[in-house]
Amino acid sequence: MLITRETDYALRILRALADGERHNVKELCESEAVPLQFAYKILRKLTEAGIVKSVRGVNGGTELTADLSRLTLLDVIRITESDSYISDCMSPGYHCTWSAKNCRKCTIHSRLCGIQQKLDHELAKLSIRDLLKTGPDTTKSAPPRHLN
Template sequence: MLITRETDYALRILRALADGKLLNSAAICEQEALPQHFTYKILKKLNKAGVIRILRGVEGGCQLTADLKMLSLYDLISITEGQRAISSCMEANFQCQWQQKFGSRCQIHQNLQVIQNSLDQQLKTYSIYDMLFKEKSC
């Protein structure tokens, strides 16, 4: 699982909306140096997930509705990318040819599952608020 451009842009959109003000997509794009066509696609996903609300019309725009302290990086990745796995064999309906041929669990799959679980847990520990506004030391 990698942080894709879409998730990166979603983080920037949330940064622009973090103060609770109503902003139109053009203002968000200007403030965060984002491409308009891609931004609107992400705004629709955030709206559908209940993270923001989109108000239509001349006085419309976008407004944050979620508590960024309660929204994790894992949640945001799930909203923008869907459930992303580190390997295709981690995906729900994957048919492992090795397992089918030899009839036992693949050791590679088992080890990747441990890594996937660890990564998912780590991503769940970072709130969007922390990602945007708290400095972490290495």
């Protein structure tokens, strides 16, 4: 699982809507640097999930309907992404050819499931309201580690 461009854009849209005001799609796209084609797709998903609502007419636009302190990063990922697993083998209906061939449980799958559970737990603890809070950065940015 990655924070994909679509999830990133959804978070940007939610940031713009967090002020409680109604915004038209053009304003959202301009203020949050979200391409129009992505904005419509994401807003449709957020509307279907009950996070935002669209109002038609002269003073129409999109407004937030969800409480961002109750909406988590995991919720947004699951709304925007069709697959929120770190490995395809965790997807419902996945058929593991290795397990079938070797007639035993895959230890790699078991370990990845544990990691997935920990990741989901951490993502579920972070509300969008907390994610959007401004203030001193409490995380140290370390360069990514790569295996050589």
